[in-house]
Amino acid sequence: MKIYKATVKNINIAAKLLLKGGIVSFPTETVYGLGALACNKEAIERVYKVKGRPKNNPLIVHVYNLEQILSITENIPNEAYKLIRKYWPGPLTLILKYKNSSNISSIARANLKTVAVRIPNHPVALKLLKVVNQPLIAPSANISEHLSPTKASHVLKDLGNNLNEKKDMILDGGSTSIGIESTVIDFTGNKPTVLRPGGLNITPTNKYVKVSYIESNANNTTPISPGLFKKHYAPNASLRLNAKFPLKGEVWLGFGKDPKNIDNFTKMNLSLTADLDEAAMNLFAMLRLLDKKNIKKIAIKEIPNKKIGIAINDRLIRGSSK
């Protein structure tokens, strides 16, 4: 399997492959997605298989504009509209009521009466969606439960052997800028609920919506949303969270200034300047690097639980559960 630079020419080739039922991995601003036509049952079945993803975990449908959203959903609440206007394109996924007359494959929705939708904010993703001119499902392009991909090389390593050189394609648009998955908000229950914290931090004081949170979501073993299982985003190494300094045999993954006396071979740093956005961008790539070096134990400095740090901590808690 080869990686192709996301030039206009290659995006056009990728669109043709998608229209013929192929699978294309493409960059979004959050992580790399594994795209297929949202109406194509066989292609979507292959996406589940390639990722090893359980079929009860529905996929996010990626669209290009509001018109496409209106064609697949109905009864969009006012507060959801406000978020759409303010934050799309962006790292925000909304669960909305599915329009039955639409042709999104039921396996993409895990047979639910709802559908997850998002307009991604990345020129390659938007161009591809525009050329294909129909919705694409695009879960993260990694083996299910493992670290999400933030570079095309991550996709190749995880899924290269499971993809088909002739039918499928990996588009390289560089490292993703946010590096952590989208925030998922459910608008189909009694009140808007954040199912997964992510790239966009929607606080209880948000101007446009009053949301509630699933309590200690990351520790749930019986998720209220399919797919919100406890173990997820896991490296091979074991993670010790909220560490002050590394213990014997541990590699240090710092945030802000490192403690003294750790030698350079046993430390990495998510952001020396304690910048949460930089840490989110580096998180999965650094954990992948440490896995590549066959590191067994990682001690991670406490990450402030605010802004995108909430999503980082959610991923770390899940990633540390075995």
Ligand code: AMP
């Ligand atoms: P991923 O594709 O790996 O970014 O994960 C998508 C997330 O959205 C998973 O946590 C899914 O369980 C969740 N999701 C997708 N569709 C729905 C839906 N219709 N209802 C509830 N959660 C959903």
Ligand code: MG
């Ligand atoms: Mg995923």
